[in-house]
Amino acid sequence: MLDIAFAKPALPDSGALVLPIHEGAKPAGLWQQADAATGGAIARALAVAEFTGGKGKTCTILAPGAGLTRVLAVGLGKEDETTQTVLENAGGAIAAALGREAVVAVAADALKPGQAAEIALGAVLRSYRFDRYRTKQKPADKPKLTGLTVLTDHPKRAETAFEPLKGVAAGVFLTRDLVSEPPNVLTPAEMADRCTKLTDLGLTVEVLGPAEMAKLGFGALLGVAQGSVNEARMVVMHWNGAKKSTEKPVCFVGKGVTFDTGGISIKPAGGMEDMKWDMAGAGAVVGLMAALAGRKAKVNAIGLVGLVENMPSGSAQRPGDVVVSYSGQTIEVINTDAEGRLVLADVLWYAQEKYDPRFMVDLATLTGAIIVGLGHEYGGLFANNDQLADRLAKAGDAIGEKLWRMPLHDAFDKQIDSAIADMKNIGGRPGGSITAAQFIQRFVNKKPWAHLDIAGMAWSGKDAPTVPKGATGYGVRMLDRLVADHYED
Ligand code: BES
Numbered sequence: 001m002l003d004i005a006f007a008k009p010a011l012p013d014s015g016a017l018v019l020p021i022h023e024g025a026k027p028a029g030l031w032q033q034a035d036a037a038t039g040g041a042i043a044r045a046l047a048v049a050e051f052t053g054g055k056g057k058t059c060t061i062l063a064p065g066a067g068l069t070r071v072l073a074v075g076l077g078k079e080d081e082t083t084q085t086v087l088e089n090a091g092g093a094i095a096a097a098l099g100r101e102a103v104v105a106v107a108a109d110a111l112k113p114g115q116a117a118e119i120a121l122g123a124v125l126r127s128y129r130f131d132r133y134r135t136k137q138k139p140a141d142k143p144k145l146t147g148l149t150v151l152t153d154h155p156k157r158a159e160t161a162f163e164p165l166k167g168v169a170a171g172v173f174l175t176r177d178l179v180s181e182p183p184n185v186l187t188p189a190e191m192a193d194r195c196t197k198l199t200d201l202g203l204t205v206e207v208l209g210p211a212e213m214a215k216l217g218f219g220a221l222l223g224v225a226q227g228s229v230n231e232a233r234m235v236v237m238h239w240n241g242a243k244k245s246t247e248k249p250v251c252f253v254g255k256g257v258t259f260d261t262g263g264i265s266i267k268p269a270g271g272m273e274d275m276k277w278d279m280a281g282a283g284a285v286v287g288l289m290a291a292l293a294g295r296k297a298k299v300n301a302i303g304l305v306g307l308v309e310n311m312p313s314g315s316a317q318r319p320g321d322v323v324v325s326y327s328g329q330t331i332e333v334i335n336t337d338a339e340g341r342l343v344l345a346d347v348l349w350y351a352q353e354k355y356d357p358r359f360m361v362d363l364a365t366l367t368g369a370i371i372v373g374l375g376h377e378y379g380g381l382f383a384n385n386d387q388l389a390d391r392l393a394k395a396g397d398a399i400g401e402k403l404w405r406m407p408l409h410d411a412f413d414k415q416i417d418s419a420i421a422d423m424k425n426i427g428g429r430p431g432g433s434i435t436a437a438q439f440i441q442r443f444v445n446k447k448p449w450a451h452l453d454i455a456g457m458a459w460s461g462k463d464a465p466t467v468p469k470g471a472t473g474y475g476v477r478m479l480d481r482l483v484a485d486h487y488e489d
């Protein structure tokens with residue numbers, strides 16, 4: 001992770017200098033000093049580039065003099081519209097543009113200390129890389145940028161503001177790491193092992209194996225796992241940060257299919273490698289728990305992940321099999337590729353029964369249909385509780401992870417009635433994401449609950465301001481914000 005330092009404003013005499021500039025602002029402070037030191041080179045370059053500080057605009061000035069390698073002007077847009085997202089995106093632009101610089105100072109002297117911290121967060125989030133498996137990278141391909149010094153009138157206050165953001169960024173990075181790992185490395189057992197490492201942050205972590213889950217009666221989850229030589233796991237992570245240790249917990253549940261071949265209802269070959277990230281819901285829950293612990297959130301939270309591999313083999317479950325879920329409800333498995341809901345069914349029932357949570361939010365790369373509906377812009381939000389739904393959507397908006405609410409209705413629920421069991425695991429093509437959510441709702445036992453279908457959001461094919469292409473870590477920041485805004489004491 002980028003090293004972030006905060007210091008009093010002083011014009012650097014080497015390296016790169018970043019000037020965050022509001023729309024139409026006049027040179028002042030460090031900006032004015034840098035312009036004077038370079039004999040007006042900055043003002044001349046910005047005029048030629050017609051740079052006026054427009055939101056999202058940048059202008060790079062190479063070797064302007066006064067020892068500086070580069071000056072990067074970053075537009076913040078109108079001063080009274082400077083949201084957290086604007087500042088984070090400016091930070092992201094810095095990390096994207098200055099990867100080849102070793103020493104970078106950000107002139108945040110015209111900003112509040114909290115705003116300086118948000119720029120730093122954006123830079124950190126954008127600088128994420130997953131290069132564990134590259135052995136032949138040339139120095140020219142690797143970033144030189146290892147840290148930023150943010151210049152502010154109140155470095156102590158900026159540092160205090162940055163401390164919790166750093167904890168959240170570490171959670172996002174953990175999620176991105178888990179989602180990026182190849183499926184031969186990140187088996188259910190390996191993912192569970194990585195969860196147990198969170199005890200270092202003060203979490204309590206329990207791991208259940210197949211024997212324990214069989215004893216409980218997790219027939220739905222274990223039916224998915226039975227075709228794989230890689231054993232299933234369920235991990236329960238506890239963060240007890242509330243003042244009252246007896247306070248009821250908030251609860252997060254993740255789909256963790258470490259690889260989804262579809263099973264006997266096998267998927268086509270093209271693009272199947274993407275199904276390594278079919279554990280992104282679980283990955284987000286793990287990253288969230290790390291974030292809550294990392295910033296010492298004053299809440300009792302429980303994260304549960306169901307970890308399986310969905311493989312076709314002689315021992316795999318068949319279309320037509322009937323399994324008995326932990327809830328006692330029976331499920332006719334029509335399509336073995338609709339496996340995520342089977343995993344969530346048992347974990348959700350366990351969560352509500354064992355922990356009586358204030359609410360449950362599940363995250364899952366559940367359906368291709370949600371990508372048809374919402375593309376890669378919005379996660380799908382389903383909920384049996386309007387307050388929870390509103391809070392989630394607002395939390396997502398605040399940090400730039402968008403959600404769009406989808407309907408639940410008895411009419412859709414009927415689509416998953418089975419002729420020979422309590423339900424079947426698919427409801428046909430119409431409303432595919434909704435019938436999947438209806439299925440899950442049958443396992444929440446009327447607890448306040450929301451389901452986030454993140455199939456379109458877990459992985460990105462293109463760079464975004466604070467999210468480099470690849471594993472996004474979608475969900476971690478939104479749920480951290482949900483907790484921060486409403487559930488801490
Ligand atoms: N993991 C997939 C959903 C998915 C598809 C995630 C594409 C990300 C990108 C899920 O297990 C699945 O296979 N769903 C099926 C359900 C169908 C069989 C009812 C789907 O969406 O095709």
Ligand code: MN
Nearest residue numbers: 260337338339
């Ligand atoms: Mn599937």
Ligand code: ZN
Nearest residue numbers: 257260278340
């Ligand atoms: Zn899946």
